[in-house]
Amino acid sequence: MLPIARGIYGGLVNITRNSRGAIHTASGFRCKAETSTSTDEKDAESTEVDGDDSSSSSAPDAKDRSKIIPVETSMRYLKSAAYKQTYGEDFVWTQYRRNHKGMYAPRKTRKTCIRQNRITTGNPCPICRDEYLVLDYRNTELLEQFISPHNGDVLSYSKTGLCQKSHLRLRVAVQQARDSGYLTYDVPFREYDYSEYYGQQQKQKA
């Protein structure tokens, strides 16, 4: 098994018996063992957020996605040690593998991983599996991972493995981010025909 898959599996197993503090995919589980300061802070916060949830039901649902995570939390998560522990230097999608029958994967990825606020698949896409990855135009650090360094396009879902719904949200977020100047891109070169702007003046002089 790939390390990340193992990590996630471990995290999910842990969740079933432990509190929901460990839900950011494996990170909580592994970080607890190593006890780094920033992860502690992260855990404390997430348990605090989940406080009322866990008190009401004894075994929180690992596949539940009804809680909306604010973008600010996601942006902090991307900078945290917990994130680093989970993904290392890789992009969030590099370690993901699609499950499929036969040699070739279906041309399109699945329509969505989350139905009625629950994960309805055993192998959710890189964005859906980690609920602290929020696609938003302000979350530039996450968006940059999905942009090709060669031609500046959004990477295809056949490469990243995103489900169709996440992919659409990603494209919208990238467009918004570019429009509002959060992401920079190479603007097409504009050539000026000087005579269009200066021409008449020179004629008057001559």
Added chain:
Amino acid sequence: MSLSPASGIGRFYARSAKIIRFVRLGCTNRPFYHIVVMERRKNQHQPVIEQVGSFDPLPNDFNERLVALNTERIRYWLGKGAHLSTPAAELLGIAGLLPIHPRTYMTAWRNRRAAAEAEATSEKAESSSTA
């Protein structure tokens, strides 16, 4: 039917009657017209000789109707003796390319009369309700 290029693919006889007219494109409840040159006897959805403009009859966000005219080619075809359909002639008249079409004056006059009548009736209704 797919669109033909603006340069046109229609075959025509050199001495046949040509006409500058609208071709209704767009779809149900969303008219959009191409202003084209074609043989007079042909159906509007036949291949055209040349497209010389477009006309969007539905007002946009700024409350304006957009017309694009390739004036150079329009003048060329008029010089060749092309006919004009009435709506096209009206539009060219409004654009100031040709004298204003009499029908435009008629519509304007009718619109004004209708507006005046509506005002009069509303005034009458108001005065009767107050009295």
Added chain:
Amino acid sequence: MHLLKHLRQLNGLQGLRQAIRQVSSAPTKPSALQYERDPQPLFTDAETQRLLQSMTQLNLDRVYRKRTVPDNSSEIKFMTNEQLDSEFQDMVVRAQHMLQMPPIVEIKKDVERVIDKDPALKDFANTKYVFTDITFGRRQSERKVFVRETDGTLEHATLDTTKRMNQLYFPLEGRQSYTPRMFALEELLSKCLTEHKYEFILDRLLVQYEPYEAEFHNISARVFEHLNESKQFDLLRSTRHFGPMAFFYAWHRCIDDLLYDMIRRDYLHNAVELIALSYKVHNIPVEYEATLTELDKLHPTPAQTALAELRSVFRRPEDKQGIEQEINTAIGKTDQDFAADEISLKFIEQYIASEHSLKKVQLELAVQTLKEVNREKLLLFQGLKKAHGVQTS
């Protein structure tokens, strides 16, 4: 709980509506510094252009940096030395083209030009008609757009409408039909500025706006002002925006920060040109042409330096370099450079002593440190020459 949710939704909607209003009405506040008279004749002047181009410099690595364009393919070819040389020359010419400065012109005002008034045509339709001439082969600036108002007047369209129609029928790549949020919302623009995305803002500005529009002037002035405070001038060096920036500072008498930056980076030649430009813009009776011509003799133009750098591949390693050249590369300066430095330092000091400079202490300090470094270099240079027995010409 339910009600709270509703309230939140409403709040969100209000925020959105505000944003929309901002988008439509107020595209960024006007900047304090404006060109009060037409800057175009001064800007297009041949000498000004030469000065600005020289100040911009030509760093091929920066001009030909990797761009995220759809086609990024490269080609590998076998070439003779002559072919390679001609390719190099082409490359420099193309680079100069990439550094084409955007025009600086006055803000154009809308003039109402009525062609025809026909009162009998009143109420012929309930909306106005906009006619665009799409005749093949016209340029954007000479494309005619007319409006027939509902009251029967036929007139030339406003600049705004003309631009909109041009964009609709002949779209310019990269230009949006709406105001990008970056330019529409004040906080987004200031965020970009604090992150030093100057080149991106200016590139986008060029594509989005025409040089004669008020927004173009406002936003570029704001960028240059911010740049003057953050002093990151090197970000724009060797881009097409450096010339307009220098011109802007010269026009508004705030060249001192840029001058300080140039002296600190040992671009004395450029510093002299900047001072000369400000003298020229404000008609200050100081003789600068003699110094400039003297310096030009000693200094190659940016295109020449770039070409020389490219041609250095022709030098084979087994070729014996002259000892003199070796010394030059070790020190980074030649005899000519030292001579040029002396002339330019004299000119700069003259400027600092005059009443035109505002940050005298800072500039003097920079000049002093530079002088010391130069003196040491010169001593080393002469010492090396003596040791190797090279004759000083």
